[in-house]
Amino acid sequence: MNKDQELIDEFVRVSEYPDVIVIFVGDITWSGHEPSMKWVPLVALSPDTPPHKVQQQAASVIQRKRYFAVCKECSQRNPVGWMSSVTLCQSCAEEQGAVF
Numbered sequence: 306m307n308k309d310q311e312l313i314d315e316f317v318r319v320s321e322y323p324d325v326i327v328i329f330v331g332d333i334t335w336s337g338h339e340p341s342m343k344w345v346p347l348v349a350l351s352p353d354t355p356p357h358k359v360q361q362q363a364a365s366v367i368q369r370k371r372y373f374a375v376c377k378e379c380s381q382r383n384p385v386g387w388m389s390s391v392t393l394c395q396s397c398a399e400e401q402g403a404v405f
């Protein structure tokens with residue numbers, strides 16, 4: 306399983322309601338040192354949307370820069386809440402001594 310699929314599994318949820326299908330993204334916020342994740346509704350689809358289209362939409366959520374960013378050092382995509390800066394993930398930042 307690749308990293309992007311892991312992100313989708315962990316941070317994207319699809320909920321089907323009688324009249325709408327909603328795709329949620331897990332938005333990570335920090336209060337002190339404790340991360341908390343809030344599910345934010347992002348995409349609303351018609352309930353007759355074919356399942357593969359729903360999956361496509363769900364997969365495209367991790368392309369959204371508001372919620373996910375690609376580290377310039379290791380090229381891994383991460384939730385924005387886990388990035389040390391806009392372009393650097395936390396593990397790369399730690400390797401570099403987190404000097405800014």
Ligand SMILES: [Zn+2]
Binds near residue numbers: 376377380381395
């Ligand atoms: Zn990195």
